[in-house]
Amino acid sequence: MKRSDIGVTVIIYAFTLFFLVMTLELPPDAQTYPLCLIGGLLALNTLYLGRCLLRARGGAGVVNDLPEIFAGFQWKQFGVVCLSCVLYMIIMALAGFYAASLLYLAGMLWYLGVPRGQALATIGAMAAMIYCVFSLFLKVPLPVGLLFK
Structure with missing residues (x-):
């Protein structure tokens, strides 16, 4: 079992708990789809955790892989993505979901250096998929x- 496995499973459990609490505040008819997604995520995360525990019990122990994982971590890129998520929420409050989502996607694809043709195809496909x-x-x-409004 790797040390990063512990962190990932804990974070996924925390996210699913957060979304479960938010989902239970929805009207009963609107809860079905999110509850199915949350249940599936919990089941897969639990299976993964069980697999990791079995591997650790088999003699592998807990290996600290964090220095290797974060060796090439780009703090600037991480900060820009986090800041853009905050801006996305602000723009969504001002301009709505569709405009904010397409602006966010376009901005991130540009910032991450995706070629223009691929970015336009991705934006078009995502716009159609989100709408549908x-x-x-x-x-x-x-x-x-x-x-x-």
């Missing part, structure tokens, strides 16, 4: 933003 899944299939009301 959320608006047509799930019929979920999405934030429209203060500018469009």
Whole structure:
């Protein structure tokens, strides 16, 4: 078992607990899909944790792999991505879900150096997928933003 495995499973359990609490605040009809996703994530995470524990019990022990994992960590890139997530939420409150999502995606693809053609194809495909899944299939009301109310 690697030390990073412990951190990853704990973080996933924390996220699923957070989203479970938020999901239970939704109306009962809106809880089905998120609960299925949360249940699946919990099951997969538990299976992974069990596999890691069996491997550790088999004599491998706990190996500290964190220095190797974070050897080439790019703090600047991490900071820019975190800051852009905060800006995404602010833009979503102002301009709505669709505009904020497409701006965020375009900005991140540009910042990470994705070629222009691939970025445009990705943005187009994601725009169509977001619209089809959320608006047509799930019929979920999405934030429209203060500018469009």
